[in-house]
Amino acid sequence: MKAIFLVRTGEGKEAFETRETPIPIPGHGEVVIKVEAFGLNYADVMARRGLYKAAPPIPSVLGYDVAGTIYSLGEGTTGVSTGQRVAALTRFGGYAEYAVTQASAIIPLPDTMTMPLATSLATQASTAVFSSIFATRIYSGDRVLIHAAAGGVGTILVQLAKAKGCIVYGFASALKHDYLKDIGVDYVFDSHASDPWTKLVTHLSADKLDVVFDNIGGLSFKKGLQLLGPGGRIIAYGAAAQNRGNKSSQLNNMRVGLGFGFHSPIGLIVKSQSIIGVNMLSLADNKPMVLKEVMEEVSRLAKSGIIRPVLGKEFPADRIGEAHDFLESRNSTGKIALSW
DSSP states (O other), X not given: OEEEEEOSSSOHHHHEEEEEOOOOOOOTTEEEEEEEEEEOOHHHHHHHTTOOTTSOOSSBOOOSEEEEEEEXXXXXXXXXXXXXXXXXXXXXOOSBSEEEEEGGGEEEOOTTSOHHHHGGGTHHHHHHHIIIIISSOOOTTOEEEETTTTBHHHHHHHHHHHHTTOEEEEEEOGGGHHHHHHTTOSEEEETXXXXXXXXXXXXXXXXXXXXXXXXXXXXXXXXXXXXXXEEEEEEEOXXXXXXXXXXXOHHHHHHHHHHTOXXXXXXXXXXXXXXXXXXXXXXXHHOHHHHHHHHHHHHHHHHHTSSOOOEEEEEEGGGHHHHHHHHHTTOOOBEEEEEO
């Protein structure tokens, strides 16, 4: 089979190489999927830049989400069958014509959903669902701030929050504001402005936020925490600030780390607030039955129409570098997918 290997860190056009490699063999409770499409996530960009510690050593095959048909089953695998159309969360290995994953990480697909569109149901939808339904809950009337609200996870978080009757504040670059208004964001702020936080504080006036979904990290996290009211929750599921301006450095990483700030539990207790970290790979590794419940909820919400995946752009697999550059430019909306 063909697989796209990360062979060096750096720019997208120079980082990848397509190689022939054996089709994986499924272990106990695993499945092999014949991949028709795979998705990109910002963690892929961080791995390509050498900033994601959980990534396997180079040369390696990245990729967290795939869509295709089940090719083979491992021993003891139940509840799925060969030939079944599925999307799946993978622990790397997704940039390939065949990928292996746990049966608990599978989402059955309706016949009407295309494979590129379905890739958003794995990593991004599961992150949004776990963050807003399992790790915490959002309630009608909650004031919810969503960073990168036009991205894959952000789009689905907006859909989930609006379905709950929340008031949604979205951060994104100005060129994405019409998109955010179209998907239901109530108040849009330019994340590239000189100080979007001042505009948000002015708009809130005496009000406070109830929930912040933050994939930026650093100073963004600290400012979001400062705007939480009593009972507020901040959910951190990324640190894209490490790749500020598409550049990385040890100095920038230190700046981002210090930007998070140092927080005493006493302050959280007094205000009944929560800081919640989300990493779907860690969840898949250590809590497979929880992941299975998350995937079942994603499937239910997609079937009901509450989750409505948005395909921002599709590339052929041999344009992987171009797709990475497009995602890293932060000009994309929705899901970026590649097809074999």
